[in-house]
Amino acid sequence: MNQQELDEAVRLHARWLAGAQGGKRANLSGADLNGADLNGASLQGVYLDGAALHLADLCGANLTGADLKRAYLNGAKLRGANLIGANLCGANLIGADLRQCIGNGREIKTIQAEPWDIIYTADQIAIERQQHAISDWWAFTDEQIKAMDDGGALEFWRKWKPILQAIMGVMR
Numbered sequence: 001m002n003q004q005e006l007d008e009a010v011r012l013h014a015r016w017l018a019g020a021q022g023g024k025r026a027n028l029s030g031a032d033l034n035g036a037d038l039n040g041a042s043l044q045g046v047y048l049d050g051a052a053l054h055l056a057d058l059c060g061a062n063l064t065g066a067d068l069k070r071a072y073l074n075g076a077k078l079r080g081a082n083l084i085g086a087n088l089c090g091a092n093l094i095g096a097d098l099r100q101c102i103g104n105g106r107e108i109k110t111i112q113a114e115p116w117d118i119i120y121t122a123d124q125i126a127i128e129r130q131q132h133a134i135s136d137w138w139a140f141t142d143e144q145i146k147a148m149d150d151g152g153a154l155e156f157w158r159k160w161k162p163i164l165q166a167i168m169g170v171m172r
Contacts, residue, residue, distance in 0.1 A: 001031050010041050017044055083108055099126045113160055
């Protein structure tokens with residue numbers, strides 16, 4: 001699917017969301033959307049089951065209730081995306097940018113912690129501008145954490161590291 005066809009599907013989906021005549025719920029299941037620009041798109045309830053979204057730009061997209069089962073989101077930009085209620089069962093999230101996104105509470109969880117939100121998956125944690133493997137976070141030295149942000153990162157991490165380890169230990 002090329003960008004023009006995708007833009008038309010998103011436009012019709014927006015009309016469907018608004019209840020406008022001529023609108024149509026987007027069914028992009030299995031579509032090749034690798035590298036697609038869906039920045040800020042209103043994709044509530046869209047069907048993306050098995051869609052290929054490698055390196056797609058979904059920053060700020062509203063994916064509330066979207067069907068993303070088995071979607072290939074590896075390397076996708078999901079920064080600031082809303083995934084509340086999204087079905088991500090079996091989705092490939094390897095290397096996806098999850099910073100500042102709102103998780104769905106299953107595959108992607110969000111903890112609101114001042115001053116930064118913590119977003120995590122089975123193998124990644126994203127805090128503000130930093131996203132790393134969980135094992136890396138646990139191994140970072142105080143100097144490495146402090147170098148990530150000079151505005152209180154070390155104090156934040158000293159407080160939240162044991163809490164996250166406890167939460168994630170219980171959830172696994």
